[in-house]
Amino acid sequence: MREITYRQALNEALKEEMERDSSVFLLGEDIAIYGGAYGVTVDLWKKYGDARVLDTPISENAIVGVGLGAALTGMRPVAEIMYIDFIGLCMEQLNNQVAKIRYMFGGKCKVPFTLRTEGGAGRTLGAHHSQSLESWLMHIPGIKVVMPSTPSDAKGLLKSSIREDNPVVFIEHKMLYNIKGEVPEGEYTVPIGVADIKRTGKDVTVLTYSRMYHFCMEAAGILEKEGIDIEVVDLRTLLPLDMETILKSVRKTNRVIIVEEDCKTGGTGAEIGMKITEEAFDWLDAPVVRVAGADVPMPKSPVLEKLAIPDTKRICDAARKILNK
């Protein structure tokens, strides 16, 4: 199968959905002429022009509000917030308006709105350009939260998000844009809300998503040589969580490690871990373990930045420890 980058896969998804449905349009900062800070929307403006690929002023709260207004009145907007670090500027519109409007209106409207953004550390950009804030979003009933780790998931999930009649926050990772992976030619989608067991294993269930998935796979390779066989579950969607897949794996391995890049306290692993503890306590041979980011703003210094997020060694150590090896 052909290999393309995560960036190209996202770009294809946007192009195909714009081609398929004339109500799809893009808005965001520097997405038109520039093609997006990370190049995801490259060439789309040339093809579709201002009416469908709209450079906005630096007005994050309005971008989200405008997206919502367009979604309520017949369009299918895809907005970009350049860094998830800026999401605080639009949390009001996202949390109060986008997520709640359908419920508040007694179900009498729909909100086919995709909000793309990216997050994560790795480029030593410092505390304002390296955050992982997905756990805030998991706490907002009314939206869905998608975080793909591979090019093929990225494409299939973005297409599904755009077709959703519910708001989706779609979070990419800055360190993944250049990774390559097999992506089928032609039309396909990946369903929202379905986790993917990307490596089956019998000893430990490792739940992860986005960039950390790749670290987990690296760890799996190392551990395999030591005779430790981990199952790597790529969650892909954080809200709603695919508890069926998760619990099935947990009942098989009886041990769980969650690998997340965000700050540990109040991070996604807290919810995932608690859900498992609630629903599969008797299947657990050990407490659920979190391998997570440090509870600090992201430091600039490359040496500190690496320490602030999980790495392969920490994942391996956690696996060895949970198996008492």
Next chain:
Amino acid sequence: MREITYRQALNEALKEEMERDSSVFLLGEDIAIYGGAYGVTVDLWKKYGDARVLDTPISENAIVGVGLGAALTGMRPVAEIMYIDFIGLCMEQLNNQVAKIRYMFGGKCKVPFTLRTEGGAGRTLGAHHSQSLESWLMHIPGIKVVMPSTPSDAKGLLKSSIREDNPVVFIEHKMLYNIKGEVPEGEYTVPIGVADIKRTGKDVTVLTYSRMYHFCMEAAGILEKEGIDIEVVDLRTLLPLDMETILKSVRKTNRVIIVEEDCKTGGTGAEIGMKITEEAFDWLDAPVVRVAGADVPMPKSPVLEKLAIPDTKRICDAARKILNK
């Protein structure tokens, strides 16, 4: 001892700290002439005037930014955001600037800034005036998060918050302003970061805070008659969590129920529960149980609103169930 309301206790705290330290000043919407939407700052403007009790325009993001700028340059501001539901408007300044600035600057500044707000349901105000968003704040390293449940804690903790050289988000509850309780005359403070065992018991540890504390105490009374003896731990501070007190109680009762008003998924109970599971797994006779708010926007209808948050019955049921009674 004299009894005063939670509102009066807060007002006293503000007045005393303003008296004590001329760098303390208040800013927020409708806090001067009006005395605050919930009356917490009443009469302070008359006493101190515009220079120290400042009505602001409806500009939440700027309120927080301005508070920070003042804190960095020699003042000790206490800002009010009228409802925590509006916190989305200032999450950027709070998360990126207020919380991170000291760390980013290598420790070369301090941020003695208190941000007061209130939250919670109970007045059928609908989805934009009833939220409990404290779990977002728990996920922000660099701030402290305080949520008092009684008048005496409210006063003592607010005084401590104002004296802190770190940013504190101080969250009141709209249904508590009118409750009365004993409050000592004269100077005292309550330390941030210390939980309070408000009822000792041997059967189950119930961890809670803010309004839910009162529901838990009601439940304790009902359960007592059934021979169930719960220990009610009022967390008071959510960040940092007082794990010492929590774990001591857990090791005594071996059973934990967390009672929280916020939406369950990604709520505070997730983190608290996971921490306990991680640190005291072998002491637990049953999985940690969460009694939490429903994962929906707060509905207006009084009947639905009551269903959307925990009540005494649900707490009692959870206690009976965890004890198999």
Next chain:
Amino acid sequence: MKTDRDTATRLLTQMMQIRQFEDKIMELLAKNIAEGGSHLYAGMEAVAVGAISVLRNDDYITSTHRGHGHAIAKDGDLNALMAEILGKKTGVCKGKGGSLHLADVSKGNLGANGIVAGSLGIATGAGLSVKNRKSGQVIVCFFGDGATNNGIFFECLNMASLWKLPVVYVCENNLYGMSVSVERACAVQDLTKKAVAFDMKSDCVDGQDVLAVRDTVAKWVDYARNGEGPSFIVANTYRYYGHSRSDPRAYRTREEEKFWRERDPIKIFSNRMVEQAILSAEDVKEVEESVTKSIEEAVDFAMKSPFPEPEELYTDLYA
């Protein structure tokens, strides 16, 4: 615009509906039959009624925390609105929204909002949608003087002007945002100056004069419909009640209140219509009586309606 008998009757009916609706809510709040907050529109009727009267049915509005008036004027069903405010199953939002979230997208009302300036983005986005769909619709976006200090207000006006969106921004300047006067909250007192920052056309109108509002808004709705872009209108008006029920109104004088009550939009309009012999005094009385009846019916309907079933807690969240 000329005012014929039908139009006059319609305008008068709507203004009286709003007034009596609000007076009734005040009563229900006092009796604790209505729970929760309600920010009442009494005194400001001419703005919503005048502005919305020039719209097509498929045009959109966005409203505010003080939204009963806009909802009624945008063809709102009195029964369903009253029921919504009481949190009943038969409410326009099935009892899930309440006073702060009255909405009826099918009638072009994109909703009240609990967040000051919270609807500005929605209105602007609807404008973008209309422009892209070339549907010829227009959006009227209502908000208060206080809202013009919130960041999103400026962000949206900039976008609307930049992209020439068909949105008429109507600022209901009732002199206060809750307790803080325009003088204490806005660095400019002439709010139309805020439009200068975006090269947006602006206008100012007596918000107690429904015909003046009508004429002014009509002009800018036409402008928008012709693709010439957005506009910013300041309507000077006053709310009769306090900001909410518990408001002692310490920030304003009883004299000021009296001054404005003498400029009552319903009185002004009905007197003028009678003077100009477009309506008779009996007509006015008839309208009033029929409105009273419809409001009583609405209260009756709402009070008799059941609350939502418990299962409703979890429905309507996702499509």
Next chain:
Amino acid sequence: MKTDRDTATRLLTQMMQIRQFEDKIMELLAKNIAEGGSHLYAGMEAVAVGAISVLRNDDYITSTHRGHGHAIAKDGDLNALMAEILGKKTGVCKGKGGSLHLADVSKGNLGANGIVAGSLGIATGAGLSVKNRKSGQVIVCFFGDGATNNGIFFECLNMASLWKLPVVYVCENNLYGMSVSVERACAVQDLTKKAVAFDMKSDCVDGQDVLAVRDTVAKWVDYARNGEGPSFIVANTYRYYGHSRSDPRAYRTREEEKFWRERDPIKIFSNRMVEQAILSAEDVKEVEESVTKSIEEAVDFAMKSPFPEPEELYTDLYA
């Protein structure tokens, strides 16, 4: 203001320091010695240097994502700044901040900011603090044209004007916010019009002429210091490099770049000083050489400095 030899030397030195600092960073980025993003100030030197030159030592500034120039002009230590950009322990923020967060509160630099318009609140709050403390300090708040579209910009200008705060808001209009031109992002092209919305005094200045900047800012700093309130100055300028290293600059022409490079602030100033015989050609050369030396030293210092110890990850979070 008169320009004496000392002042001229100081202004020239700072401008050259900034230019060479930025050129050096560009080199280090290309060699992957500097990691992460750096938004370079080259071409805009006259704004930071001219504006800050009229401040007292205890006056404050706030800066932006393009903050090296402001930091250097506000008495920044070249070694500590260079080390910070490389993430070294000896950096002004111990390597925790980086290019986007250069700060030195002890010298009155309240910090660069990764968030566009993210410093506006800090500057305004510092203004409030100064007013309350009656310390007579002034704040100069720098930001770009793009920042003037963000909500908090408007919120802060309103407060500053309302409360007459001693803040001079300096908009560095370099024609683009990343790739989006002012034309495509702002509904007004004359950005001083944004101040009209707040009845704030405004002014406009050639940002390539350090003496013009100096005079203009001096006037408004005096105004602020005299308690007369804030002001809004638009300095027209240009950045030489792309927004970040990978920027192909497709949104602007090479002709435009050439036009602006011919209006180089260092060339303009040094030529004028030589013409007016305030400095000699040798003086200029000397300054240049000494700056080159100091930049080389800074790079050397930074490169030889150690990275922070692992334990540093958890320090400095709470006081």
